Amino acid sequence: VVAVEPRASAVLSGGRPGLHGIQGLGAGFVPGVLDTELYDDVITVTDLAADRxxxxxxxxxxxxxxxxxxxxxxxxxxxxxxxxxxQRVVTILCDTGERYLG
Incomplete structure (x- = not known):
């Protein structure tokens, strides 16, 4: 299991919270209920890479x-x-582009 977070706010990776454009990811804090034993790695993604x-x-x-x-x-x-x-990889697409129109 791999966690994904914005590179500009990589708190799961031990970084500092920051502003980013990946809505739905990276709240800027590590929730107290998060069990870090459930994931094996964290990948950070730039705003540009996510947008592209x-x-x-x-x-x-x-x-x-x-x-x-x-x-x-x-x-x-x-x-x-x-x-x-x-081996296989699976991911979840958990949002729609409709809210980003305009």
């Missing part, structure tokens, strides 16, 4: 998602590059 993947998913796959889903897919592709033959 969000747009790519719309253009190439017809998936109208938001920036947190873009960050998740960006991180999943990074994980996939490290997998051995026969």
């Amino acid at each position: 993947m969000m747009r790519r998913l719309a253009r190439e796959e017809g998936l109208f998602v938001g920036p947190s889903a873009g960050a998740n897919v960006h991180a999943a592709r990074e994980v996939a590059r490290r997998l051995k033959p026969g």
Whole structure:
């Protein structure tokens, strides 16, 4: 299991909270109920990488998602590059692009 967080607010990685554009990720604090034993790694994603993947998913796959889903897919592709033959990666696209129109 891999956690994903904004590079500009990488608190799960021991960094400082900061401003970022990946809505839905990186609240700027580590919740007291978070069990850090549940994940094995943390991948940080830049705002630009999340935005580019969000747009790519719309253009190439017809998936109208938001920036947190873009960050998740960006991180999943990074994980996939490290997998051995026969291993799989799964991610969740948990937002829609509709709220980011305008």
